[in-house]
Amino acid sequence: xxxxxxxxxxxxxxxxxxxxxxxxxxxxxxxxxxxxxxxxxxxxxxxxxxxxxxxxxxxxxxxxxxxxxxxxxxxxxxxxxxxxxxxxxxxxxxxxxxxxxxxxxxxxxxxxxxxxxxxxxxxxxxxxxxxxxxxxxxxxxxxxxxxxxxxxxxxxxxxxxxxxxxxxxxxxxxxxxxxxxxxxxxxxxxxxxxxxxxxx
Numbered sequence: 001x002x003x004x005x006x007x008x009x010x011x012x013x014x015x016x017x018x019x020x021x022x023x024x025x026x027x028x029x030x031x032x033x034x035x036x037x038x039x040x041x042x043x044x045x046x047x048x049x050x051x052x053x054x055x056x057x058x059x060x061x062x063x064x065x066x067x068x069x070x071x072x073x074x075x076x077x078x079x080x081x082x083x084x085x086x087x088x089x090x091x092x093x094x095x096x097x098x099x100x101x102x103x104x105x106x107x108x109x110x111x112x113x114x115x116x117x118x119x120x121x122x123x124x125x126x127x128x129x130x131x132x133x134x135x136x137x138x139x140x141x142x143x144x145x146x147x148x149x150x151x152x153x154x155x156x157x158x159x160x161x162x163x164x165x166x167x168x169x170x171x172x173x174x175x176x177x178x179x180x181x182x183x184x185x186x187x188x189x190x191x192x193x194x195x196x197x198x199x200x
Contacts, residue, residue, distance in 0.1 A: 047077065047089055050106035050115035056080045057089065064088070064192045070095055071184040074102070078196075085198045087114055088189040094181030097173040098122035101131075103181050107189035109198040113153045116182055121174075128174030138166040146175070150182060155190050159183040 047057050057077040064076050075091040087108040093100050099122040106114035118132035130136035134145050146168055153159075159179040161167035167175035 043075075046104050046117050046119065047079075047106075050089060050104060050117060051079050051081075051087060054079045054081050054086065055083070060088075064090060064188050066092075066184055066188055068094075068180070068184040071181050073185065073188070079106070085109065085193070085196055087198070088193055090185040090189055091119065092181050092185040094177055094184070096121060096123055096177035097128045097171070098124060101174075101177055101181065103178060103185070105182050105185035105189070107155070107186050107193065109193055111155050111190045111193075113150045113155070113182065113186055116147050116150045116178075118147060118178070123171070123174050128168065128171040130168045130171065131174050131178050136168070138168065146178070155183070155186045159186075 044057075048054070051057075057079055059075070060078050061073075061076045064073060066073055071092055071094045073090050073092055077089045078085060079087040079089055087106060089104060089106045091102060091104050093102050095101070100120070101118065101123070102120040104117045104119050106116070108114045121129065121132060123129050123131065131146050134147070136145060137143055138146050138149060144166075146166070149166055157164050159165060159182065161172055161175040161179055165175060165179050
């Protein structure tokens with residue numbers, strides 16, 4: 001193959017690569033706002049799910065500090081109902097079997113978990129993934145899902161699988177990861193709410 005042919009081939013490949021990059025950039029810029037808007041809508045729906053009676057969710061991200069270095073808080077909200085501070089919601093991230101697990105945790109002014117919702121995970125389908133499945137029951141008779149058992153749970157409880165938490169069958173690591181993440185978020189939110197005089 002002649003030198004000119006090699007240069008020509010290289011030039012053609014460069015043009016195709018540049019065109020592909022421009023095309024990808026265009027697609028990203030066209031969809032980024034839509035994706036961001038959808039994520040915001042999903043987030044608002046999840047907040048309303050864990051605090052159905054709330055009037056507003058005030059962003060206070062960076063205010064509440066995690067007591068556990070293995071658990072971080074991506075986002076935080078002060079929850080108000082009838083103008084009164086009624087609780088806090090934290091989007092907490094902990095480590096689980098398949099990697100990071102992201103959980104939205106609501107804590108009311110009485111020092112209880114209002115509700116939780118598993119937002120993202122990479123755990124095994126049919127096992128750890130059942131933590132996010134509302135149709136998987138840890139108590140079949142009571143129709144109690146794994147996440148449902150946290151509703152109204154006092155933060156004074158130990159939050160230990162096979163003690164006060166019903167573990168997911170064959171997914172103890174995921175069960176423990178959720179319990180640890182929820183407990184860290186809950187105790188941090190409870191402390192912050194007490195500092196604000198909530199519930200008095």
